[in-house]
Amino acid sequence: MNIRKIFHKLLSIEEALKIVEDNITLKPLGFEEVNLTEAYGRVLAEDVIANIDLPPFDRATMDGYAVKAEETYGAYEDNPVKFRVIGKIEPGEEPKIELNSGEAVEVSTGAPIPIGANAVVMVEYTRRIGDYVFVYKPVGVGENIAQAGSDLMLGETIMRAGEIIGVREIGVLAALGRIKVKVYRKPKVAIISTGNELTKPGTMLSPYKIYDVNTYSISSSVIEDGGIPIIIGVVEDDENEIKSRIMEAMRESDLILISGGTSAGIGDLVYRVLDGMGSPGILVHGLKTKPGKPTVIAIVNGKLIIGLPGWPVSALMIYNLIVKPIIAKLTGRGKPEEWEVKVKIARRVKCERGRANLIPISIITNDEGRYIGYPLIEHSGAIATLKRADGYIVTKDTTEYVEEGEEYNAKLFSKEIKIPDATIIGSHCPALEEIVKNLEGKGYRIKLIPSGSTDGLIAVMNGEADMAGIHILDDKTMKYNTPILEEMKVKNAVLVRGYRRLQGLMVAKGNPKRVNGVEDLLRGDVRMINRNRGSGTRILLDYLLNTIAEKRMEPFEDIKRRIRGYNVEAKTHSSVAIAIKYSRADVGMGIKTVAIQYDLDFIPLKDEEYDFIISKRSLGKRVIKEFINILKSEEFKSLLKSMGMEAQENIGEVIWEG
Numbered sequence: 001m002n003i004r005k006i007f008h009k010l011l012s013i014e015e016a017l018k019i020v021e022d023n024i025t026l027k028p029l030g031f032e033e034v035n036l037t038e039a040y041g042r043v044l045a046e047d048v049i050a051n052i053d054l055p056p057f058d059r060a061t062m063d064g065y066a067v068k069a070e071e072t073y074g075a076y077e078d079n080p081v082k083f084r085v086i087g088k089i090e091p092g093e094e095p096k097i098e099l100n101s102g103e104a105v106e107v108s109t110g111a112p113i114p115i116g117a118n119a120v121v122m123v124e125y126t127r128r129i130g131d132y133v134f135v136y137k138p139v140g141v142g143e144n145i146a147q148a149g150s151d152l153m154l155g156e157t158i159m160r161a162g163e164i165i166g167v168r169e170i171g172v173l174a175a176l177g178r179i180k181v182k183v184y185r186k187p188k189v190a191i192i193s194t195g196n197e198l199t200k201p202g203t204m205l206s207p208y209k210i211y212d213v214n215t216y217s218i219s220s221s222v223i224e225d226g227g228i229p230i231i232i233g234v235v236e237d238d239e240n241e242i243k244s245r246i247m248e249a250m251r252e253s254d255l256i257l258i259s260g261g262t263s264a265g266i267g268d269l270v271y272r273v274l275d276g277m278g279s280p281g282i283l284v285h286g287l288k289t290k291p292g293k294p295t296v297i298a299i300v301n302g303k304l305i306i307g308l309p310g311w312p313v314s315a316l317m318i319y320n321l322i323v324k325p326i327i328a329k330l331t332g333r334g335k336p337e338e339w340e341v342k343v344k345i346a347r348r349v350k351c352e353r354g355r356a357n358l359i360p361i362s363i364i365t366n367d368e369g370r371y372i373g374y375p376l377i378e379h380s381g382a383i384a385t386l387k388r389a390d391g392y393i394v395t396k397d398t399t400e401y402v403e404e405g406e407e408y409n410a411k412l413f414s415k416e417i418k419i420p421d422a423t424i425i426g427s428h429c430p431a432l433e434e435i436v437k438n439l440e441g442k443g444y445r446i447k448l449i450p451s452g453s454t455d456g457l458i459a460v461m462n463g464e465a466d467m468a469g470i471h472i473l474d475d476k477t478m479k480y481n482t483p484i485l486e487e488m489k490v491k492n493a494v495l496v497r498g499y500r501r502l503q504g505l506m507v508a509k510g511n512p513k514r515v516n517g518v519e520d521l522l523r524g525d526v527r528m529i530n531r532n533r534g535s536g537t538r539i540l541l542d543y544l545l546n547t548i549a550e551k552r553m554e555p556f557e558d559i560k561r562r563i564r565g566y567n568v569e570a571k572t573h574s575s576v577a578i579a580i581k582y583s584r585a586d587v588g589m590g591i592k593t594v595a596i597q598y599d600l601d602f603i604p605l606k607d608e609e610y611d612f613i614i615s616k617r618s619l620g621k622r623v624i625k626e627f628i629n630i631l632k633s634e635e636f637k638s639l640l641k642s643m644g645m646e647a648q649e650n651i652g653e654v655i656w657e658g
């Protein structure tokens with residue numbers, strides 16, 4: 001076999017896969033027999049040939065009477081043919097009765113046909129009187145009878161090696177009497193995550209560390225693709241340790257995946273370790289993709305090792321494009337199962353020429369049921385992208401721009417991805433969560449992402465969301481929401497009236513720091529936790545702090561710098577409350593409802609208006625109409641009252657249109 005080594009020559013996905021196949025044989029790894037109850041999702045390793053006829057005997061397909069068909073030919077509604085009933089046969093019963101002229105046998109669906117009969121008259125076309133039955137409609141030879149072997153015939157090839165066993169296949173195998181089936185062995189895929197910064201989930205997170213994401217997202221992908229993940233765990237950036245864990249993985253697995261440590265930086269060691277471990281070593285180091293450039297592929301002593309990017313979204317996309325096709329061959333599936341939908345791109349995206357751009361997208365449906373793809377431009381390490389992205393598109397390496405309105409086949413990250421009926425991005429609110437629960441109880445799929453009022457408004461403007469909950473105070477007019485919509489010249493959207501909430505400072509029970517107002521945040525003994533930039537709560541806090549700065553004749557920036565924790569951010573009211581509950585902070589801004597939920601004390605500051613900005617293109621959706629109906633309902637108004645909020649008089653009505 002001709003061994004080719006490519007080092008830091010950027011290759012396309014297709015070129016990289018070809019190099020792999022030129023250097024190692026990708027085929028199933030043997031077979032095993034499993035019980036039928038364990039066969040779902042496995043890949044057949046043999047052709048399945050019918051060892052019996054199905055059905056194995058002539059049987060009735062309807063309740064009725066078995067007769068000689070030719071004796072019914074004169075039967076009509078006004079001239080029925082009379083037969084003497086000589087017995088009855090049930091399913092599973094041996095047919096010991098032989099039918100003679102003028103006789104009939106009562107049969108149930110699935111019952112064997114008695115000797116001498118060649119048709120079944122449906123019971124609906126008969127009338128039974130004592131030992132006789134009157135037939136009012138003629139039947140043809142073979143009517144309402146399933147002949148032996150008419151479904152499957154002895155010796156017929158029913159399934160072929162390489163087929164995935166699903167519920168239908170299991171039913172057929174059971175019908176043939178098979179309790180065991182020969183399937184290809186699942187490949188064992190070792191998964192290693194590298195990085196000094198990584199910590200295993202479930203353990204205490206030390207300062208400047210992050211939890212390991214890739215081990216778990218990639219292992220789930222391996223399971224979905226028919227493999228068995230072998231979790232080796234987190235390895236620090238140490239050459240000897242990395243080499244040791246790779247050798248452990250080689251003993252335990254058929255394929256090794258390593259995330260992180262694949263680029264050519266000083267702190268990234270995987271490619272150096274692999275290049276010195278054995279022949280032929282590294283075959284590919286660098287893909288002509290963005291992201292995913294530092295991907296590395298090596299073969300060491302006959303074992304295929306693939307180094308994936310460390311960023312979670314990048315790792316998943318490269319896994320789908322490189323690893324998934326390889327696992328498909330090892331499992332015997334041949335080609336990977338790919339889940340794609342055609343999307344129309346919602347906005348223009350600049351691409352990097354010379355590389356295939358992998359662009360994560362969020363997918364929603366418009367009021368016509370068509371899929372719209374919204375590019376997510378955040379860094380590929382952003383966990384928010386991992387949450388929002390349903391899949392991704394792949395551009396050509398010659399593409400300069402993905403134009404608005406262009407159609408692409410979007411590759412979904414998983415078959416479990418379900419396109420939501422509605423996407424809501426914006427300010428967090430417990431009452432909104434209750435509406436979402438109500439809608440989900442009615443069968444709607446809702447994607448709810450709490451990210452702040454401003455982020456939600458921009459998401460609606462960009463078409464990434466159907467609606468957003470917002471509460472943005474305009475410091476010039478002291479009015480909520482409508483002034484900012486005018487200022488931002490929002491188009492193709494409406495503002496629907498919501499409800500009032502009470503904003504204030506949340507503190508621990510008993511208010512141990514004796515916080516009385518916003519000015520107390522400037523005290524050196526008070527630690528606060530802030531809301532994220534762009535949230536309505538943060539905007540209100542900054543307005544109040546700015547008022548203090550003007551009163552003291554101090555720069556606003558100086559005021560902010562004096563507050564301990566001003567730059568510590570949380571995306572939801574609940575996150576702020578939990579930080580205070582567990583003494584990670586002394587105070588934070590939030591709504592009264594959440595303070596009550598977490599048994600915290602509350603210092604009221606200002607009533608606010610929480611409304612809903614809704615894209616006009618989404619107003620025709622059934623789920624949005626149902627949302628507005630719930631908003632207007634008396635049940636929801638009562639719920640608001642119980643949560644310490646107040647329904648506006650015109651709740652559910654359009655109060656602004658752009």
